[in-house]
Amino acid sequence: MLLEGKTAIVTGGSSGNGRAIAAGFVAQGAKVVVADLSEQPREGGVPTVEMIEADHPDQSRFAACDVSKVADLEALVRTATDWTGRLDIMVNNAGILRKEPILEATEATFNAMVDVNVKSVLFGSQAAARVMVEQKSGVILNMCSIAGMRGTSGFVHYNMTKGAVRLISYSLADELGPHGIRVNNVAPGIMRTAMNVEDDPVIGTEQGESYLPMIPARRWGEPSEVADACVYLASDLAAYVTGITHVVDGGYLRI
Ligand SMILES: NC(=O)c1ccc[n+]([C@@H]2O[C@H](COP(=O)([O-])OP(=O)(O)OC[C@H]3O[C@@H](n4cnc5c(N)ncnc54)[C@H](O)[C@@H]3O)[C@@H](O)[C@H]2O)c1
16 A cells, blocks of 8 residues: 555546546545546546445545636645645646647637646645645645647647646756655656547547557557556655656657
C-alpha cells in the first residue's frame, strides 16, 4: 500500500485519466475526492465513486467543481480537509481539448482553454499549497501532455496551455520545495479516452491508425498507465523527485 493514510483530490476524476488515477490511488490505500463538473463518465459506465465503492467502501466521495472557478477550487480543498483533516496529494488533471487552426482561432476558445487548462492548475495548486505548507508536506501533480513539449499544427491553444502547465510546475517545485512539497508534471501521449475518440478523433480512425508506426510501443496508452505513473510520483518511492515531467507515451517523443 503505497498511499496508505493519504488524502487526495483528483480533478476531472469522472472520466478517462482522472477516473483511473482516482481508482489507482484508492487501490493503494488513499482516500480520494473525485472532483468534476458531472459525475457521469464521458466514456460511459457508472460514476467513479460508485465504481470504487464496490471494492473499497468509504474511500472516495464526489465533489461538484468547475476548476475554472477559483472559489470552487478553494471549496474543493475544504471538502478534503473537512473529511479527513488533511490534504496530501492534489492532482490537477481536468482539461479540455479544442482543435482550431490559427487562421480560425477565436478569443472564446483561447479564454476557455486558458481557464480550464491553466488557471485551474495555478489556483488549484495554490489552494492545495495553503494546506500543505501548514502540514509541511504534500505532492502536487499537474496533467501536462506530450503536447506541452512540442507543437503540432491545429493545436496552438492546447500546446500553449500544456506548455504553461509544464512551467507552472517547475516554478512551484522551486518555491514549495523548502516547505516539503513536491510538484511534478505527468505528460501522457495518446491515451484511450473520450478526448481521443470524440474531441479529436484519433483512436479508431484511419488517419489515427497511421500514427501507430510512430509509437515504439505500437499501441495507444491506457488511462491505468497514467494512473501508475501518478501513484509512483505521489508515493514516497519518488521522495527525491520534484520539478520533472514524467512522460508516459510509449516512446513517442523519445526526448
Ligand atoms: N487522453 C490523452 O491522450 C491525453 C494526453 C495528454 C494529456 N491529457 C490530459 O489528461 C487530462 C484528462 O484528459 P482525459 O483524456 O481523461 O479527458 P476526458 O475528457 O476523458 O476527461 C476530462 C474530465 O475533465 C472534466 N472537466 C472538463 N472541464 C472541467 C471543468 N471546468 N471543471 C471540472 N472538470 C472538468 C470532464 O468533465 C471530464 O470528466 C487532461 O488535462 C488532458 O489534457 C490527455
